[in-house]
Amino acid sequence: MTLLNYRADALRCTRCSYCKWIPFDLMKSWRFSKGCPSVDYNHFHSYSAGGRLVTALSLLDNRIEVTDRVIDSVFKCQLCGSCDVTCKMCRFDMEPLSALRELRFKLVEEGHAVPKHKSVMEGFRTQNNMLNKVKTKRGDWADGLNLRDLSKDKAEIVFHAGCRYSYDNDLNHVAKASVSILQEAGVDFGILGKEENCCGGRAFNIGYKKDFVTAATKNIKDWTNAGVKTVVTPCADCYYTFKRLYPEIGSEIKVLHMVEFIDQLIKQGKLEFKNSVPMRVTYHDPCYLGRQGEPYIPWKGKEKKIFGQVVIYEPRKPRYNGANGIYEPPRNILRAIPGLELVEMERIKEAAWCCGAGGGVKEAYPDFFTWTANERIEEASSTGAEAIISACPWCERNFIDAMKEGDTNMKVFDVIELVYKAIRKEDF
Ligand code: SF4
Ligand code: SF4
Known part of the structure; x- marks a missing residue:
């Protein structure tokens, strides 16, 4: 196209x-x-x-x-x-x-290209991540956890932490909590650790399509070599990229967000919540898990002109309108946690307001990013919730950063952190 x-x-x-x-x-x-x-x-x-x-x-x-x-x-x-x-x-x-x-x-x-995006892409090309961090430190979050290394071994399920959870020291406890939950449920999985690559989705969104294709091709090859059939990720951006963009370049690997996987594990009786997490929370639907998290539908049709002027498509193009995004799994999990009360904002699911940082806005236009995030924080505050819960490290980072400049007492958590609290007593 x-x-x-x-x-x-x-x-x-x-x-x-x-x-x-x-x-x-x-x-x-x-x-x-x-x-x-x-x-x-x-x-x-x-x-x-x-x-x-x-x-x-x-x-x-x-x-x-x-x-x-x-x-x-x-x-x-x-x-x-x-x-x-x-x-x-x-x-x-x-x-x-x-x-x-x-x-x-x-x-x-x-x-x-936008100058700020050019420097982000320099980091992507040299360090293989969107945060311009040192490539060799990518798997440090998993040090000492004794996880199977799929750069040397094989497994049908790979846990893909993504750039933000790999490098953000305020958030990478969520990656640790994720693997701990998978172990608790007896899931057989591995990680690529230091050899994990950026998904390429954020490069795609700031306009660098060729760089995206390079990253996607490498990931698909690494997963195939490791015998992977399912990729599980706690990151909404990675999820969208693997689920919606990778099939366009030939990937047939199944993709699950951690909230979908945890929801399944709860339904199968493989996770038991032992602890109460008394908290009033509201859930923020990440754009790339919610309205953009719909399944990929292949389309190889043609554009055709009828009556000399009306353009139609044969067959009709798939209709991505947000109806089939991932909305219920995170809510099912939150409702299942003892002591937790979920209250909804006005704009939810396909009508959710963005956290503000997608599309390279946070990197290039910080004032616009902060304003957008504060709009959402105000909406969350109006529910009476004490915390915003999400399922994407980029949203969480953005809310945390925006709150530093505001006067709210709200806290920010990932769904996975709350699951971990309900399963294990200790914090990371
Ligand atoms: S909703 Fe926006 S993009 Fe769609 S037809 Fe109206 S103006 Fe155009
Ligand atoms: S910021 Fe506005 S124009 Fe851009 S994707 Fe969102 S709704 Fe559409």
Whole structure:
């Protein structure tokens, strides 16, 4: 696919602006009715999905040039996918999110990358992670845990920690808790440890498609060599990348997020919660586990023009509209933990507000990132919860960072940490 494949979408867009909101029937108040952080922060139509489709069309038809303002409007967007869900509430034949990604690929390929993203990609290319940390320290979180090393051994299940949980010292106890839970349930698994690679998903989202393909090809090869049939990850970004993007380049490996796996283990009676975790919590759906965490559906159709002007697709394209994201497994787990009370925010599941850091926004536009995260923290606070729970290290890092500058007493936990507390008494 190229941006040209979405020209018909850009023409079809009715400029209705529905993509700026959450679906109308899911709105509970005016205060929390907005869906697109980008247009809500920047107050200009070009910073919405519909506005970016106009930009895409103008670039394709050579009506405008790539200016700093064009670059700003294209990349000051979290690629959260809220626009994609709402657009599809009233349209059956549009994919604004895919078009926004293609717009980024085009700009990067033509030499218009965001400077901050260029330095992130230097780290990706030399150190093989998105945090520009030393490659050889990737598996340090597992030192002393005696886990099977799949760079030398074989197993059908690999636990993939991801860049954030591997290198973020405030969060890598979640990776340790994950493997401890798997051991408790008697799961036979291994890790690639120091040889684990970045999934490439964040590179893809900031516009570097070729680098993504290189990373994906290496991961698929390593898993195949180790006899892996299932990859389990606690990271929502890795999950989306493995589940939705890897099949496009030939991967047939099954993908589970840790919350799906834990939910299954609870249902199979393999995990027993011994401890009460008395806490009132609210759950934040990560964009890449929720509305973008839908199963991959292969499509190899063709674009066709009927009546001389109407573009259709044969067969019809798959309709990713967030309906089949991973929403219930994390909620099932939280409801099963003794003493825990789950209260919901107004914008949840496919209508969730983004944490603020997707699409390279945190790296390139810190003020916009902080504003977006604070919007979500305010919504979480309004429920009376004492903690925001999520299932993605990037969301958790972002909330922790945003809270440092605010005056909230809320805490941030991963679902896995709470499961660990309910199983084991001690903390990492
Ligand atoms: S992208 Fe979809 S929702 Fe947004 S203005 Fe265009 S048609 Fe309307
Ligand atoms: S992906 Fe999110 S931030 Fe970007 S245009 Fe769509 S709703 Fe707005």
